[in-house]
Amino acid sequence: MLTKRFLTILNGVLVSLLILAGLAIFRPLAPAQAAPAPQVPIFTPTPGADGRIIWVVKANDTLLSISLITGVSVDELRALNNLTGDTILAGQQLLIGLAGPAEVTPTLGPTPTPTPIQPTPSPKPGVGTMCLILFDDSNGDSLRQEEELSIPGGALSISSRSGAVSQTADSDSGAEHHCFENLPEGEYTVSVAAPEGFNPTTTNSAVITLSAGDETYIDFGAQANSQTLAEAPILPTEGQRSPLFGIIGGLFLLFGIGLAIFAGRLLKSR
Secondary structure (H helix, E strand, C coil): CHHHHHHHHHHHHHHHHHHHHHHHHHCCCCCCCCCCCCCCCCCCCCCCCCCEEEEECCCCCCHHHHHHHHCCCHHHHHHHHCCCCCCCCCCCEEEEEECCCCCCCCCCCCCCCCCCCCCCCCCCCCEEEEEEEEEECCCCCCCCCCCCCECCCCEEEEEECCCCCEEEEECCCECCCEEEEEEECEEEEEEEECCCCEEECCCCEEEEEECCCCEEEEEEEEEECHHHHHHCCCCCCCCCCCHHHHHHHHHHHHHHHHHHHHHHHHHHHC
């Protein structure tokens, strides 16, 4: 009876094994799955205000792990941080490179209000004086000597280029210039006209620039023509006798001689 029970149990075990073996044979194969890739932290270097890029050491960091993350070699890390070995501590700041300073956006202040430009007052024009003379250039050298006086009857004229000033005057006899006073500074045309019977010996016009405070003298010359000289009376010069006095003296002399001859004959007749 024991043998029969044992055989029953044994048959059950064999059937179970056969079922498991069949399942293992006919079960579809599952696709193979790759091992997950190791997660490598992404490092983005951010320079500080002074341009230095700093790595703060965390627990379990080594120079090799920092080199793999940052791309900076171990030897370069040692050189940048004056390290003689590989020992680093958590919280330690390691220099891993240099870059330009972080971009700083300036804070704009208030825009200054420009000071309005004040108009510059225009200076008032000054005045000056111009004096003209039409002299008798008796020797014809176009240069005035002290003894060469003004010719009367001539015309003196002065006018500004702007047309604001236009004045005329007659020339007088004498040695003085005729002065036009209180003339605004500027450019003037001055001219003279000789009276009838005189021919100019100098230019009869000129352009003069008058500045404030100037007192300018301009000489114009003229000379009597031949007709005027012929019509002029001949006056005796100092130290010479007039021909009229000579004629009168001769007549008195002849009268005296005749009177003497008459008196001599009268005495002889007695």
